[in-house]
């Protein structure tokens with residue numbers, strides 16, 4: 360399998376009043392095409408910085424970011440992004456919000472084709488009948504569903520999600536996890552998910568990368584093999600529990616609260 364994303368030896372520091380703040384240190388990450396990769400790590404270790412580098416919104420001090428065999432040096436329209444608080448334009452309907460990327464990214468679709476695509480995606484995430492509502496008429500979970508549709512409407516190579524479900528209550532969050540699996544089954548895409556929720560990472564991702572404390576390196580890579588199951592019960596199996604324990608331990612190492620016995 361070829362890698363869709365290749366992060367090679369990336370080091371980055373922010374310039375601050377108190378001098379440089381090293382955030383990423385010789386970071387190497389590869390994500391094969393079609394895979395879903397979750398990135399977890401202590402607060403402030405550089406996860407969002409990583410997403411900005413992949414999207415081409417920032418350049419690393421040293422090292423390279425490659426996307427689909429091309430070096431990323433400027434913002435990419437082939438990247439879809441979803442954030443914790445989706446910004447929706449209130450003067451547009453939900454469908455018009457979802458179609459926004461198709462107005463910006465060059466394409467040959469007719470108006471009807473665009474509308475059909477938007478409606479299809481909204482139906483897929485359970486928002487059939489809400490196409491003509493305004494964002495304020497929807498719940499937070501529904502707005503997040505619409506924002507996921509908007510992030511993939513132009514069929515980006517990669518969907519980057521920074522804490523997309525962080526502001527939702529636990530039950531809505533689990534509903535959205537299932538929606539993500541449904542979306543992936545219909546619209547296979549490569550995904551990078553930044554999250555603080557280890558259960559979320561195990562349920563959604565093919566591999567979970569644990570970043571160390573700042574400046575972050577890739578401390579641990581966990582391949583998640585749950586036999587292709589997408590029901591929530593899978594999180595209560597022995598396999599999932601063992602993975603969660605290992606990830607928890609890795610986070611404690613990253614936080615400096617535990618030691619790596621293997622390295623000691």
Ligand SMILES: Nc1ncnc2c1ncn2[C@@H]1O[C@H](COP(=O)(O)OP(=O)(O)OP(=O)(O)O)[C@@H](O)[C@H]1O
Nearest residue numbers: 373374375380382401402403404405406407408409
């Ligand atoms: N533009 C900036 N200028 C200076 N420092 C920054 C800038 N953006 C982020 N930082 C700092 O860099 C570090 C990493 O930030 P980043 O947002 O990438 O971390 P994170 O892992 O996503 O954090 P969290 O888990 O809390 O969301 C933090 O200490 C943050 O304060």
